[in-house]
């Protein structure tokens with residue numbers, strides 16, 4: 001199963017590592033890290049509409065963080081995001097990137113320094129892939145040579161060998177490949193901030209999963225500050241360091257880590273968004289790597305699971321094998337080192353513990369949520 | 374090396390079969406269209422050959438001989454071509470920029486007016502338009518050109534507007550979102566994508582102009598209309614037939630040239 005191989009390679013990266021270069025050093029795109037984004041009391045009223053589309057939102061996003069805006073259709077996610085690159089001008093409020101008030105910048109210049117990925121990919125059909133990706137660098141005055149090198153590098157990074165793809169036209173690529181080019185294009189000039197509006201929305205579940213994994217993998221090396229819009233809560237759980245659950249008019253219902261939102265939804269609206277299986281989703285966010293394992297039992301007939309999997313996967317395997325414990329090992333084959341075992345009770349305890357704890361003490365929380373609103 | 378970022382099975386996702394098939398069908402479509410285009414000149418040459426044989430078989434009187442001679446035909450043909458080309462070129466130079474202006478956000482409200490004027494130009498009977506212009510500006514070549522421009526503006530104007538309006542808004546927004554100025558969006562995204570539609574309009578206008586230029590003779594601006602009208606006035610059907618066929622062949626030839634231009638100038642990748 002090559003897919004699992006990919007996933008395990010991705011998840012074998014410690015989440016907190018900031019030197020995740022061991023696997024593919026050459027692939028690390030030149031790193032301008034991220035910059036903070038602050039929306040301060042930002043409102044957007046479209047002319048001729050009574051209620052504002054975005055009503056006084058305040059949102060502070062730390063450098064290098066992925067914040068997912070999630071909410072039902074029409075709640076103002078896209079509007080909120082587009083105000084950051086000023087495709088939509090706010091009616092009132094302040095937007096700061098790295099402390100600079102972007103509303104005072106030249107809009108075109110500003111946009112060249114903000115990566116932008118949209119669901120429809122927005123690739124220009126009359127330009128070859130290389131030309132599409134090189135647009136922003138060229139606008140920023142890079143030389144042809146430097147741009148070409150960068151384009152090649154990025155095509156490698158998103159898994160499209162330049163020799164084969166650089167000279168193609170977008171229509172000669174599959175949907176998933178086009179999405180990758182869309183991501184590469186947004187990364188081209190190495191912007192500190194990326195805006196992604198349902199970037200993987202138009203792909204089938206398998207491709208989407210793969211694109212998500214690849215992107216998370218990339219992000220671990222790049223540390224961009226990313227605003228990611230989706231209306232799929234599961235995608236939000238997977239992609240977000242923190243999630244802002246938005247209600248109508250972009251009012252923030254809850255802004256916290258995925259773990260904290262699942263453990264303690266702020267209100268019924270958020271619960272309804274989580275939907276059923278919230279506890280299972282929490283297990284899915286808890287890696288076995290972080291669990292307290294028991295010693296290896298004497299029994300030899302137990303199923304074995306890789307330490308890169310989650311508690312949810314462990315539960316699944318217990319149900320599948322009909323046993324209330326599984327072995328946790330370096331891999332599933334039975335040959336790798338066995339680290340210990342985990343029991344059904346432990347899963348129960350993990351869920352109970354976690355709910356009792358202050359979410360910010362949660363070992364799986366990737367960021368301190370107290371920085372939020 | 375970067376590929377470590379990507380699982381090997383990604384290659385399967387690339388699905389080369391689909392791509393090559395796509396390329397192949399596009400290729401064959403292109404050649405099929407070119408084949409179709411190559412039939413036209415052969416047919417037209419055959420028609421001209423038959424016309425020549427037919428004229429040779431006639432016994433022409435002195436009046437007919439005066440009009441139906443190679444020298445006169447060459448002059449008329451050249452005048453006709455000149456009129457049509459200059460008028461079409463002028464129409465493009467006027468109608469495309471106007472079409473661009475009318476699709477800019479600030480000018481949307483005048484768009485119906487612009488289109489209305491274009492419609493009006495085409496709705497006036499062409500002969501009436503040319504005669505009226507002659508009463509106003511005097512007879513001659515340039516009056517005929519102006520009449521033809523008024524008459525042919527609509528197809529180019531309309532197609533420019535339709536072509537530009539037809540560009541996917543998501544593309545325009547992507548272009549703005551990556552920091553292109555409005556002018557750059559127009560020049561690098563909107564116009565290239567609208568080219569096929571605009572060219573179709575130019576082709577229509579060209580054919581219309583070649584056909585309508587037969588009327589130029591009424592205001593003494595030359596062209597193939599001369600022989601045609603002379604045939605009617607002098608009751609010499611052979612003259613009308615010959616010049617009529619020549620004008621028709623020229624119009625069809627212009628249409629063919631337009632078709633070639635559409636094939637060649639269409640941006641690749643569309």
Ligand SMILES: Nc1ncnc2c1ncn2[C@@H]1O[C@H](COP(=O)(O)OP(=O)(O)OP(=O)(O)O)[C@@H](O)[C@H]1O
Nearest residue numbers: 046049053071072073074075076077078079080231
């Ligand atoms: N250009 C516009 N003019 C007027 N109203 C608009 C405009 N764009 C969006 N709106 C309105 O603003 C509200 C928020 O729209 P927005 O596109 O931000 O929603 P969204 O959360 O991105 O929804 P979706 O999930 O469907 O993409 C909607 O009620 C929409 O009708």
Ligand SMILES: [Mg+2]
Nearest residue numbers: 077078079197
């Ligand atoms: Mg949206």
